[in-house]
Each structure stands twice: as C-alpha cells, then as structure tokens.
Amino acid sequence: MKRFKMVQTLLIDLDHTLWDFESNSKVALMQAMDHMNIFDWVDDYDLFFEEYEKINKRYWGLYRQRQIDKDKLIVGRFEDTFEMVLPKAKGLGLKLNDTYLEFMPLQNKLMPGALEFLEYAKGRYTIVVVTNGFKSVQRKKMYTSKIDQFIDHVVISEEVGAPKPSPKIFQRALSCANSSKINALMIGDSLEADVQGGVDFGIKTIYFGDKENVPSTLKDSPFLIDSTDDWGQIRRILQPS
Ligand SMILES: [Mg+2]
Numbered sequence: 001m002k003r004f005k006m007v008q009t010l011l012i013d014l015d016h017t018l019w020d021f022e023s024n025s026k027v028a029l030m031q032a033m034d035h036m037n038i039f040d041w042v043d044d045y046d047l048f049f050e051e052y053e054k055i056n057k058r059y060w061g062l063y064r065q066r067q068i069d070k071d072k073l074i075v076g077r078f079e080d081t082f083e084m085v086l087p088k089a090k091g092l093g094l095k096l097n098d099t100y101l102e103f104m105p106l107q108n109k110l111m112p113g114a115l116e117f118l119e120y121a122k123g124r125y126t127i128v129v130v131t132n133g134f135k136s137v138q139r140k141k142m143y144t145s146k147i148d149q150f151i152d153h154v155v156i157s158e159e160v161g162a163p164k165p166s167p168k169i170f171q172r173a174l175s176c177a178n179s180s181k182i183n184a185l186m187i188g189d190s191l192e193a194d195v196q197g198g199v200d201f202g203i204k205t206i207y208f209g210d211k212e213n214v215p216s217t218l219k220d221s222p223f224l225i226d227s228t229d230d231w232g233q234i235r236r237i238l239q240p241s
Helices: 002-006 021-035 045-064 070-085 093-106 114-121 135-144 167-177 191-201 231-238
Strands: 009-012 126-131 153-156 184-188 204-207 224-227
Touching (some): 009 167, 045 070, 093 135, 114 231, 126 135, 126 167, 167 191, 184 191, 191 204, 224 231
C-alpha cells in the first residue's frame, strides 16, 4: 500500500460526491415550483422528480459530449419533463431553471461521512474540488454547506472552458495545486466524467460508487484504485494502519 504515501493532492468532485445533489435538488426544485405557484399542478412530485432526473441526466450527457450548449441544457431538461408529465407548464422551462438555480445552492445536505473526511484531510492534503457545474451555483453550494473552509482550490468547468472528462480541466486542477500526476488522486461518482477522465489523464482514481457499476473497460485499468461510496473507507485506503 506504499503507493498512497505519494498522494499529496486530492481532486474531488462536488455533486453527489461531497454535496448530496440528489436530496438537495429534490428540495430545491420543490421550493422553486412552490415559489412560482406551479407546485400545486403536480399530482405526484416523486414521479415528476423521477422523470426530471432521467431527462436531466441525458441532457448533461449531451452537454459533456458537447452536442448541446448550456442554453439548450438548462431549458430543455425542464421543457422535456413538462412535455412528459406536466404539459400545463410548457413554456415555463427557462423561468423554472432560473428559480431552481436560485434555491439550489441554499441547500446544505452533504453525503454521509463527507464532512468528517474533509476535517481529516484538511492540512494533510491539498484539496481541489473539480466540478462540471456552473460557477455561480457551485461556489455558493460549498459556502452554504460550510465545506469551503476545507477546500484549497476550486476548478469549475465553466471557468476552464472544458468539462470533465477533458484532460484540460484535470491539468488545470494540478496546476492550481502545483502538483504532478503521480502525487494526485481523483475521487468522483461519475464513471464517464470522473473515473474515465481521471484514468485517461493518467492519475490514480477512486470511483465513488458501487464496484458493480464499473464497466469491464475500466476494471483493469491500473489507475482505478478502488470503488466505494464510503468516505471512511476512502480514508482507510489513503492511510492504511
Ligand atoms: Mg458528481
């Protein structure tokens, strides 16, 4: 396990790795719809949110692959959801997006164990958050959830002009931390953006998720160190007793 002694810089994804994106976005979207007085139009919010999540995921995939731009992403994800389950709201996609993005960074729920891990890692490692979100939103999320105090650098795709898995954003993260590839470790929940990105860039990578989700193409990579969504386990991997 000696190889982990070399790790000095942690590149960590924000959404659904540190910050509980799923819980927080569900609450934020509900608050936004309530604020716009359209929440009462929804019969079953769980169902509505489930549909939105599926569509949103697809849109983010297209955005990462650069098949659509940000404008198409922010409106399309809501208009498509309305089309499917709330036709009455058609045309309100842009307004809902803006309202939702105002409520989103006011949520502060973190993934289990994330805070304790950051408390432990502060000072021991240089911590760089590497995220594909929007700059106006992502910084506020870290401030609201009070994790900004543990983070040394923040690298946001919108500022770099390239989302993960682009090597450009990983390179920027290393430059910020004045780190070399061999001293860096990437941790994230997206197989496409974080894991494939980290592995292709040539840095040690931990998949923040279930081993069973890892495709065979990634399984054998020497750069994929482990798969777990337990922050306590990640600490043990970094610092075996
Ligand atoms: Mg994520």
